[in-house]
Amino acid sequence: MRLSNATWIASSLIAGSVAVAAWAWFMLPAGAGVPVNYLGLDGVRHHGVSRQALWLIPVISGLVATSMTFAPRFGMQREVERAGEVFDITLIAVAGLLLVVQVALVGRALDPDFNVMRPVAIATGVLLLAVGNYLGKARQNWFIGLKTPWTLADAGVWDKTHRFTGRGLFLGGLTLIVLGFAFHEAVVLGLAIGACTALPMLMGVARSRSLYRRLQHR
Known part of the structure; x- marks a missing residue:
């Protein structure tokens, strides 16, 4: 298992996404949430807000970080080593981007004009x-x-x-x-x-x- 400095930095960023989601969950007024827009099974496009969607980004961040962290255990140790610093910087950058997305979505939930x-x-x-x-x-x-x-x-x-x-x-x-x-x-x-x-x-x-x-x- 690869527990490098990059893994710990990415974990901290993911924890930030979780903290933002938890804060928004309790601070948003009743009926408020992340705007959602999806095509339902009935063929009709639905618009609305979802409080549960606050947890989507932390889940995605966790899955990405976990898959990259455990990749060496599935016979990819040499491949990860040859990727070198690109592996680490990608892990950190993706976790950071998803944290920004999380904060932006919460901003939109608080202010429809954000x-x-x-x-x-x-x-x-x-x-x-x-x-x-x-x-x-x-x-x-x-x-x-x-x-x-x-x-x-x-x-x-x-x-x-x-x-x-x-x-x-x-x-x-x-x-x-x-x-x-x-x-x-x-x-x-x-x-x-x-x-x-x-x-x-x-x-x-x-x-x-x-x-x-x-x-x-x-």
């Missing part, structure tokens, strides 16, 4: 900055990284692809933080989160194919 997407966009930008800064240090593994047929076929292609993708994620994170402060519209920020996260990854996939084909033609 803009959830701005803090979420900024926190996602910080996550991309952190992961992008360390991604190039990950060695070839099956646990964390851009696992394409080309990166898995050649360690050199893996290293160059992840350095390239890491720079893209870092720039995407910076862009997303700026946009999070500059814009208020939820749709714009939602699209920005998707674009700043997906584009560097897609470009990394294309880069890995290009590097491998170039290697084959030498």
Whole structure:
């Protein structure tokens, strides 16, 4: 079992999510809760609030942290070690992002006009900055990284692809933080989160194919 400093930091962030949920559970007025919007089995879209939804983020955070912590016990110790610092920073960054999401949802429950997407966009930008800064240090593994047929076929292609993708994620994170402060519209920020996260990854996939084909033609 991997009980590193990152595990304890992530656990503290998860405990923060639990504390926020517990505080909101007792402090929200009767009938208040997290806004929910879902398509029911009757084919009708339902809108409302749910007090139980306060516990969704802590549960998700706990599941993510537990699965990453216990991964080495399922024959992945070597893979986790090759992922190195990327493993640790991803664990912390994801737990931190989910804590921000939890606080934002509680803010929305307290104030219907609260803009959830701005803090979420900024926190996602910080996550991309952190992961992008360390991604190039990950060695070839099956646990964390851009696992394409080309990166898995050649360690050199893996290293160059992840350095390239890491720079893209870092720039995407910076862009997303700026946009999070500059814009208020939820749709714009939602699209920005998707674009700043997906584009560097897609470009990394294309880069890995290009590097491998170039290697084959030498």
